[in-house]
Amino acid sequence: MKPAELEAELASGRIRPAYLVVGEEPLLRDEALEALRQAVLDPGSEDFNFDRLEGESVRPAALFDALGMLPVMADRRLVILREPEAARGGGKALTEALAEAVPALAGGAETVLVVAAAKVDRRSRWFKAFRDPAAEVRCDPPKPGRETLAFVREEAKRQGVLLGKGAAELLAERVGPALLLLRREIEKASLLTEPGGKVTREQVAAGTCDVADEPIWDLTDAIGEGRSADALVVLAKVLGAGAVPPQLLAALATHFRKLLRMRTGGSAPGPPFVVKKLERQAGRYAPRRLRFCLNAIHETDIALKGAGALSADTALERLVIGLSS
C-alpha cells in the first residue's frame, strides 16, 4: 500500500498487528511512522507504551522484551524497529528473531510492530514472515518529472505557499525527487516573497541550487537531438556529480553505435518509446557522419589516456559540441 492508503486505512480505524514501511524516501517513511504512532498510541500514556529499537545495535532479547510487554493504561503498545538488516552480517540473529516474532503477533491486538527500512532483502525469511499479518507500506521516491512536480504542488499547497508560473517546474527540475529537500526549498522560497505573495520562477532560480541527479541519457538525448547548449550544461552537471570521463565515453559510443545500426537498417532493443526516440535521432545523421562521430569518440578516448594536450573536461566539451552540432 502507499502512504496515502495507510493513512486512509488508519483513519477508518483499522490497525494491523504489524507493518513493514519500506522505501528509500525518508520523508515518506517518517510520515508513515508518525501516522502509525498517532493512530496506535494514546496521548498521555505513550511513553509507557512505546519502544523504538535500532537494528544496528539492538539484540534479539530486547525485541522480544519489547514485544512481550503488556500495554499500560492503553489498549495497544507500539514497537518500531528501524533497519533490521543494519547490524554487521546483515543482522542475522535479529532478523531470525523477527521471522519468529511476526507470526506470533497475528493473534494479538495489544502490540503493533512496525519495521522501517530503506531497503530489504525480499528473499529473506523475515521479509516473508511479514506477508500474512502485516501490510507493506511502500515509500519509494516519486519519479523525476510528473510525480515530483505533483509533490511540489501538493507540498506548496500544504505549506500555504503560492507558486508563480514555472516556479514549481523549476523547483522539481533543480532539486529532483528528494522530498525532504524539496520541502525545505519550498519553505525557503516562501521567505523570498511578501506574505501572501507568489514565489516567482526568478526567485526560485536565484535561491535554489541545482542538485538533481542528471541521468546519462539526458546527455545522449541532448546530443542526439542537436541541442548543443543543453548538452554542455548536462555534461557539466554529470561531471560535477562525479561521473568519470571513460564512463561517459562508453555511454556515448554505445549510443552512437545504436544510431548507426538503426540508420543502416538494423534495430535496437528497448521499449517502444526508446526505439522511437532513437529512430528520430538517427534520422538527423547520415551514416558517414555517424562513423565520423564514432571515430571522434575513439580519438577522444586516446587523448584522455595521455595522447592529448587538453584537459579531460575540455576534451569532452569539444567532443560534445562536435557530436551535437
Place this chain on the structure above:
Amino acid sequence: MKLSIAQNELQKGLARIQSIVEKRNTMPILANALIEATKGKGKNSGALSLAATDLEVGIRGTHPATVETAGAVTASAKKLFEIVRELPEEPVEISVTSNSYLEIRCARAQFSLAGSSAAEYPTLPTFSADNTATVPSLLLGEMIEKTMYAACTDETRYNLNGVYLEILEDSAKLRMVATDGHRLSYVDRALGTDLSGLSNGVIIPRKGLAELKRLVDEDDADEVAIGFDGNSGVACKGDVTLFMRLIEGEFPKYQQVIPNEIKSQLVIEVAGLTQALRRVALLSAERSRAVKFELTEGRLCLSSNNPDLGEAREELDVDYAGEELSIAFNARYMLDALNAVRAKEVHLGFQDSMSPARIVPTDDDDSLAVVMPMRV
C-alpha cells in the same frame, strides 16, 4: 605557571575528573584537563584548580597548593593521571614552559608533557548561590541509588534519559522519579532544608546523576548544595563544583501508571524472593526473561519455561489470602527493583494480571517501584 602540590591531593583531583573527560575524541581539547593555579594572599599559599567537561557535564575541584607563579594550561587528563598515580608520595612540582609543555618533577622523576593553551578550553558555567539548597549527601545518594536504575538508556527518548526531580509542595519533600517505560521508581525524602530556592520539575541526565552520586559518595563532606537555573544544574560539595546540562523535555505523567487499586497484596522477604527469582530465571526464555508469578492462598509459585532448555519452578510460603492470580514479569526488571529498594521486606501489590505490580518497602512508604507485566 609554577606550583608545588602534594602527590595524593593531585591524584585525588585528577581521579575525580577521569569519568568526565570526553573519550569519543569529537573535540580533542575535551580530552584535556584545565589546570589553573591561583596565588593566595599569604606567602607560599594558593590553589590548584582542575576542571574537565564533555560539554554536557563539567567538574571543577580546587586543591591547596604552593603557587609561585599563577597561570593556566590544559593537558591530557588521562596521561597526567597515569603519571601522577605512579609518583611517590612527595610534593609534585609543576611548571609550564613558554610552548605550553608541563614540566612535572617529583623526587627524582621528571616528565615533560605536551599541553595546550587554556584559552582554547571551553568556558565552564558560573552559577549563583541564591538558587541552591543544601541537602544531606547521604540522603541524596540514597535517592539516586533508588531511582537511577529505572532511567531509560535509549538516547532517542531523551525525556526519559534521566531522573525527574520535583518538590512535593504539600509535604515539602523532594521527589526523584525515573522510568524507561517498562519500570518506574520514585522516592520521596524530607531533607530538612529549605527547598524553595530550587527550580521545580527538572530532568537530570544519567551521566550528570552518576557524577553527582560519585560526588556525594566521597567521604569529606556531609552536605551538598544543589541548584538549577534554566537548563543548567549545579552541585557543590566543599571545593568541588559539578555542572550539568539538564534535559529539556517533558517528563511523562507518571502518576497514572502507579496502580492505586491494589486487589492482591502480600508481604514478602526480599532476600528470599530475590534468590528464588534468580534461580527460576536461569531457565527463562533467553529472549524475554519472563518469569511467571502464580499466587494462591499461602503460596507464591515462580516458574519459567524455555523451549530449548526446559522448565523451572519454585514455591514460596507467603502470607496471602486473596484471589488467585497469574502474572509474568521480566526477571531482570523485578530483580533490579527488589535490589534498589534496599529493604528487608516489601509489600508486593497487584491489581490484576494485566496491570503493573507495585513494590513498596514495609519500612518506607515514601519509596516505590513499579514493574510492567509481560504477556505470559
